[in-house]
Amino acid sequence: xxxxxxxxxxxxxxxxxxxxxxxxxxxxxxxxxxxxxxxxxxxxxxxxxxxxxxxxxxxxxxxxxxxxxxxxxxxxxxxxxxxxxxxxxxxxxxxxxxxxxxxxxxxxxxxxxxxxxxxxxxxxxxxxxxxxxxxxxxxxxxxxxxxxxxxxxxxxxxxxxxxxxxxxxxxxxxxxxxxxxxxxxxxxxxxxxxxxxxxxxxxxxxxxxxxxxxxxxxxxxxxxxxxxxxxxxxxxxxxxxxxxxxxxxxxxxxxxxxxxxxxxxxxxxxxxxxxxxxxxxxxxxxxxxxxxxxxxxxxxxxxxxxxxxxxxxxxxxxxxxxxxxxxxxxxxxxxx
Amino acid sequence: xxxxxxxxxxxxxxxxxxxxxxxxxxxxxxxxxxxxxxxxxxxxxxxxxxxxxxxxxxxxxxxxxxxxxxxxxxxxxxxxxxxxxxxxxxxxxxxxxxxxxxxxxxxxxxxxxxxxxxxxxxxxxxxxxxxxxxxxxxxxxxxxxxxxxxxxxxxxxxxxxxxxxxxxxxxxxxxxxxxxxxxxxxxxxxxxxxxxxxxxxxxxxxxxxxxxxxxxxxxxxxxxxxxxxxxxxxxxxxxxxxxxxxxxxxxxxxxxxxxxxxxxxxxxxxxxxxxxxxxxxxxxxxxxxxxxxxxxxxxxxxxxxxxxxxxxxxxxxxxxxxxxxxxxxxxxxxxxxxxxxxxxxxxxxxxxxxxxxxxxxxxxxxxxxxxxxxxxxxxxxxxxxxxxxxxxxxxxxxxxxxxxxxxxxxxxxxxxxxxxxxxxxxxxxxxxxxxxxxxxx
Numbered sequence: 001x002x003x004x005x006x007x008x009x010x011x012x013x014x015x016x017x018x019x020x021x022x023x024x025x026x027x028x029x030x031x032x033x034x035x036x037x038x039x040x041x042x043x044x045x046x047x048x049x050x051x052x053x054x055x056x057x058x059x060x061x062x063x064x065x066x067x068x069x070x071x072x073x074x075x076x077x078x079x080x081x082x083x084x085x086x087x088x089x090x091x092x093x094x095x096x097x098x099x100x101x102x103x104x105x106x107x108x109x110x111x112x113x114x115x116x117x118x119x120x121x122x123x124x125x126x127x128x129x130x131x132x133x134x135x136x137x138x139x140x141x142x143x144x145x146x147x148x149x150x151x152x153x154x155x156x157x158x159x160x161x162x163x164x165x166x167x168x169x170x171x172x173x174x175x176x177x178x179x180x181x182x183x184x185x186x187x188x189x190x191x192x193x194x195x196x197x198x199x200x201x202x203x204x205x206x207x208x209x210x211x212x213x214x215x216x217x218x219x220x221x222x223x224x225x226x227x228x229x230x231x232x233x234x235x236x237x238x239x240x241x242x243x244x245x246x247x248x249x250x251x252x253x254x255x256x257x258x259x260x261x262x263x264x265x266x267x268x269x270x271x272x273x274x275x276x277x278x279x280x281x282x283x284x285x286x287x288x289x290x291x292x293x294x295x296x297x298x299x300x301x302x303x304x305x306x307x308x309x310x311x312x313x314x315x316x317x318x319x320x321x322x323x324x325x326x327x328x329x330x331x332x333x334x335x336x
Numbered sequence: 337x338x339x340x341x342x343x344x345x346x347x348x349x350x351x352x353x354x355x356x357x358x359x360x361x362x363x364x365x366x367x368x369x370x371x372x373x374x375x376x377x378x379x380x381x382x383x384x385x386x387x388x389x390x391x392x393x394x395x396x397x398x399x400x401x402x403x404x405x406x407x408x409x410x411x412x413x414x415x416x417x418x419x420x421x422x423x424x425x426x427x428x429x430x431x432x433x434x435x436x437x438x439x440x441x442x443x444x445x446x447x448x449x450x451x452x453x454x455x456x457x458x459x460x461x462x463x464x465x466x467x468x469x470x471x472x473x474x475x476x477x478x479x480x481x482x483x484x485x486x487x488x489x490x491x492x493x494x495x496x497x498x499x500x501x502x503x504x505x506x507x508x509x510x511x512x513x514x515x516x517x518x519x520x521x522x523x524x525x526x527x528x529x530x531x532x533x534x535x536x537x538x539x540x541x542x543x544x545x546x547x548x549x550x551x552x553x554x555x556x557x558x559x560x561x562x563x564x565x566x567x568x569x570x571x572x573x574x575x576x577x578x579x580x581x582x583x584x585x586x587x588x589x590x591x592x593x594x595x596x597x598x599x600x601x602x603x604x605x606x607x608x609x610x611x612x613x614x615x616x617x618x619x620x621x622x623x624x625x626x627x628x629x630x631x632x633x634x635x636x637x638x639x640x641x642x643x644x645x646x647x648x649x650x651x652x653x654x655x656x657x658x659x660x661x662x663x664x665x666x667x668x669x670x671x672x673x674x675x676x677x678x679x680x681x682x683x684x685x686x687x688x689x690x691x692x693x694x695x696x697x698x699x700x701x702x703x704x705x706x707x708x709x710x711x712x713x714x715x716x717x718x719x720x721x722x723x724x725x726x727x728x729x730x731x732x733x734x735x736x737x738x739x740x741x742x743x744x745x746x747x748x749x750x751x752x753x754x755x756x757x758x759x760x761x762x763x764x765x766x767x768x769x770x771x772x773x774x775x776x777x
Contacts, residue, residue, distance in 0.1 A: 106651065111651040114605050202531065203540070204527070204538075205532050
């Protein structure tokens, strides 16, 4: 594991499997009456959110707290420039308060990379979504969810997604979720197909490790999982597609389309959903849809990332050092 | 009466010669027998070139003196071997009136390091709507002949047509910043495989090429000169090549950075590589070098664009566009064009001095190294090798993309009408040489 988590592309297959396995271990914690580990006691984790994303922020916050870290939430809505304070000053302020890790969400692609590489701060940097670039923990929780559904919680341990066919549909151009998933799922051996109208693909996507299709119906029967991305209604202003109705007709997932998927195949959605746009209520509420499980998986996966990035660095006396080869198991504390 | 003798310099890269300069004019060339009382510059192994002329410099004054002033910018120019620069119009206030261009011109004379030829804005406030007083700027003491809204494209076809037609009255030229605005809304970097991966909004080549195609056709239609600023794509090269083959009145420039750097550097998300037009691909770099060598591209122009540290020390999207150029231009050209065998030193003189002066209609600059000509000269040590160290720059800013990169060559002397602005690699103290009639005859 590296010191930071900026891009899903930085993860090797073994890194990714280790995170998923660790997340499975940590997920078991939630079955216990006391859902807390002492691993990060005395460590400070800051969530630095330049964009509103309550879901992602509280998921990270829950993950850090279950590992006993102190959590500081810093909401810096709007760009750093419009606030008049630079990203550099904000980050240095947080570090001066003793942050060991900075979890950053920023509207500008590359902002977490800048934070991790510019020498401004020493803290570990975790990317919680940057512009239209990357959202690596989202890809990890998606991989976690699909591995669990297709291979089982125990059956999946130690395994990747070799040969699994995963379709991602929607606004690929503006999606950090799509980019992260293409990187991670292909690293894990899955066959990824991106589907959407040609206007919503970036020029240059031809070289990505995935297939590109404009025809959802042709791809559905060959999919083990179908991930529906949120399509923002304001994209219509950019003439990316003519109307919402036309988008839903060609690329939305409804009951009839879902019926074309193999019986075992699941429907995924990173949320929040636009019901009636990319997904109908019938599909969203069906047992094949994993949207709620993905939220739960998010906490486990983010715990695993914090555990592996921070747990091994300066283990408090008597704590289990993390980031050991696979097989190292987080120690639970029953009476804390 | 001042007298300088340069000994052993290879004039335009040819055989070593002696050059005698008296009262700012070259008075003897070849073997100089009698040079009593002359200051002697030993220049064995150095290349003697005509003083470089930049068609595209941002001096930032008035308005952004935190990034550059006319004085610091012309000192940087002198260190880079320049004896004349064209100061772009996107200042605050915009150089769209006779008053502002005269101010910039006077500041250049007062500093004395380099002739400053102001460029006038094409439209009021660079807004692309109403023609600025082009005639008044031409008739002013600054004698403007190059007009540009650089930084912004004159995208309205009618305004562009009228501007091209209007400046025919005084042999002016419109220097177009070719960037179709709708295709580049929010654009951050070259559109291609790297932008797709980095999630930065793409800046398609067609946004530049479509404007160039329109403007060469417009220029031909109205019979006026158009100059294409900082051409950056292989497709633009093809359009200009086609236009020239049809005899259309177009000239074009390329920046040093587009001859060397590619969009792969953006992977660092370091805004020192953020520039307009954006760094393109390896294939584009190849096409630009070939086009500069075969004359499709007429000149190298720096697009020297100083920015204070805080405008680059931030996330990519928030950063300013532009990079320094004056103090590294000749090194980059040697590296990319001369050391690769694409261009000889006479070719460099043509593209960095003679032709830019002709396009700008400067008469006292970009002259041959010959008896009777003004002694605007630069001595270049092509064998010098050192990493670029921005701390030593004369510019007020430090946003060079070459920090730490080893580049060849360095200026040892720059002479402005016989007077040294740079001697033994160091700027001289306020040379304060006021030209008798300015750069223009």
